[in-house]
Amino acid sequence: MARDAEDVIYRGRRRWNGNHGRVWWDGELLFEISKFECKVTAQREDVIIGNSVDSKVVGLKGEGSITIKSVINRNINAYLEEWKNGHDPRATIVGLLEDPDAVEGQVERCSIDNVWFNELTLMSFEKGNVVTKEFPFGFTPEDSKFIEDIE
Template identity: 35%
Template sequence: MSLNPNKVISGTFGRVWLDGALMGEAFGLQAKIEIQKDEFPIAGSLVPGEKITGWKGTGSLKFRKVDSRLISMIGEAIKRGENLEFEILSELADPTAYGAERILYKQVSFNDLTLSEWEVATRGDVEAPFTFRDYKFFDLIQPV
């Protein structure tokens, strides 16, 4: 099968919900699994074997600064030593693609909090890195 350019998913149709609230200001999301493995030698082979021993979920949420949403949600908790956890729902639903993808990230913990960052004549963009401990697939795009 050859590639149909109309079926390539465009991030323009991505949306994000933070704890059930649509973040209209979001313009990017990335979430990854870092697979942790142990290596061990195998007799008679030059290539070691590997066994999965765990995983770590990391990500980054990008959004336009339009309000103090994250500062309000976690600013005071950080000062008390609380590690608040959230849910992030990512949806990518390009109408010309083969389907939509929705993934819920659970037990999300932000790694830092941008209190202030601005520069004259520059759009206010924020990147908020996070970790997550669980995820659930709601919709996946099946191979054609």
Template identity: 30%
Template sequence: MEKGQVYEILGTEGISGTFGEVWLDGEYVAEIEGCQLKVDFEKQTVARPRRMMKAHKTVGAEGKGSVTMTKVKSRMINLIGQRMQDQKTLAFELISKLDDPDSIGAERIKAKDVQFDDLTLADWKNGEVGKIEAPFTFDGFDLIDVIK
């Protein structure tokens, strides 16, 4: 598309999270319900003479995210708990893929050095299907596939 050209999206081109997938340390996570990866920017205020509005300079960034899963098996207990007991580094690789067949492309992003914020050992309620919410931080990312 040329610069300045107007493009009208079709309703079918909106990407549905139904087609989202996650791999954690190379293992497919079949029970995934949702995934979020984002970068929070750390900014410092820069005062400027004779200006009412403050300026800002980005001086750092932090990767944060979370995965939500249906409780099917003890995936997180096995993955994190064993490494913790072995006193090994608790860093993982996570790949998010969003590939709706109606969309104009697919998106895959790799989060590097994922470190989970906590380990839920038990959390259930009578009459409800269990869910696991696992927030984390990450130290870097690679854009494997992006939609242009």
């Protein structure tokens, strides 16, 4: 007996697990990735209609962060030198989320272009802990898209 899509029961093993997520920074796989997040936030202005306050989207803001378990320098010095020379280098980041135990064949892949970094952690450590570095970034939402998405 065939089931309608509404009747499908999803088990816990079908939930996404971030352990298989991957990130590429300018085409280079970040094998030491710990956490990745990117989001688009609507910039709104209030609009008064009668006695009600509504809102209108007037812009979009893209931002995110990459956290890595520090193994190599990741060209931080190159970005620092560009900044010191008055340049604003831009990057491309691609994120991929897949889970071999989720529904077979389903992946999400998002490409984010025109990425700028807001700060560079040159050095940070705490004795007894694995060294991590976080790279907060911004991007123009018009330069982002899903290459693959879950239907």
